[in-house]
Amino acid sequence: MGWLPAPVERLLDVALVGELTVIGRDGRPVTHPLIPLYDGERIYMHSSTLFSRKLEHIKRDPHVSISLTDPIALGGLTDRATVQGTARVIEDDPHSQWERLILDLWRKKEPVIDAFLKMRVALPLFFERAVIEITPERCLLWEDGDTGRAPVESVSPGEAAA
Secondary structure: OOOOOHHHHHHHHHOOOEEEEEEOOOOOEEEEEEOOEEOOOOEEEEEEOOOOHHHHHHHHOOEEEEEEOOOOOOOOOOOEEEEEEEEEEEOOOOOOHHHHHHHHHHHHHOOOHHHHHHOOOOOHHHHOEEEEEEEEEEEEEEHHHOOOOOOEEEEOHHHHHO
């Protein structure tokens, strides 16, 4: 299993929205709301391949962060977290590869995806997807969402050794 603290894993398991921040072409951060999917080790997000600047930004600079801060998207949990890491874009086969990589995780979090899959013929471009695989390296946790205190910082074993 992964090294993330249990409260952060709990946030990732319930979060319907996480804010993915990438580095834009001009070096400034650009944030996108996406569904975070966590397998116990890596965080996965996905994007349509059609006109996706976020994918191009990640290919150019893989340093990303994911913030989990929206109390509604977190099912009422009060902890808040930011996970920093390195991302890679997986888009070898945008038609079906994403299904093999993330569909079970997505279905567990949002069972409504099955209704969308039935409309695949009507929404073909939506289903040409790339997977964003994020390897967590550093985590900041604000217990009970108290940003008046310094966050609890954790780093991956690989980063701690570096």
